[in-house]
Amino acid sequence: MTTKIVIDASVVLKWVLRETYSEQAIDLLNERNKYSFIAPDILVTEVANALWKRVKIGEMQIEEAKAFHDAIFVEDIIDLHPSANYMERAFDLANNIQHNAIYDCVYLAMAESFHCNFITADHKLIKNANKNSTSSNLRFIANLH
Numbered sequence: 001m002t003t004k005i006v007i008d009a010s011v012v013l014k015w016v017l018r019e020t021y022s023e024q025a026i027d028l029l030n031e032r033n034k035y036s037f038i039a040p041d042i043l044v045t046e047v048a049n050a051l052w053k054r055v056k057i058g059e060m061q062i063e064e065a066k067a068f069h070d071a072i073f074v075e076d077i078i079d080l081h082p083s084a085n086y087m088e089r090a091f092d093l094a095n096n097i098q099h100n101a102i103y104d105c106v107y108l109a110m111a112e113s114f115h116c117n118f119i120t121a122d123h124k125l126i127k128n129a130n131k132n133s134t135s136s137n138l139r140f141i142a143n144l145h
Helices: 009-015 022-030 044-054 063-072 085-099 102-114 123-131
Strands: 003-007 035-040 078-081 117-120 137-138
Touching: 003 102, 009 022, 009 044, 009 063, 009 117, 022 035, 035 044, 035 085, 035 102, 044 063, 044 078, 044 102, 044 123, 085 102, 085 123, 102 123, 123 137
Parallel strands: 003 035, 003 117, 035 078, 117 137
Antiparallel strands: none
């Protein structure tokens, strides 16, 4: 039996892009026999947008961005769920933690719903959630081991 964990674009992108905490994200990916990765369906668009930004600033070619996107989503490594299912709670969480990005709070709401951990590399989300004593199930990627 695997343990469900919610992951966001800040973690998933580190599977294909070499960034700070990529090693920890890849370690997590390599442990997928222990975990079931879940995420709201907005993950697909968030990842595509981040890759597109890299194309726009000349850090990668469009074909490379498409290939990275396909590599992440073609193998069904992540079980995607409709974001709309978590939106009402996401509004409440965004208000509670005074966070500007409602889409981040969709991940938090999903983790609450599944009673599982949410792993992120988003410093601002961690800071806001910790400042407001919200989401004890929120984990920073660097603190997993």
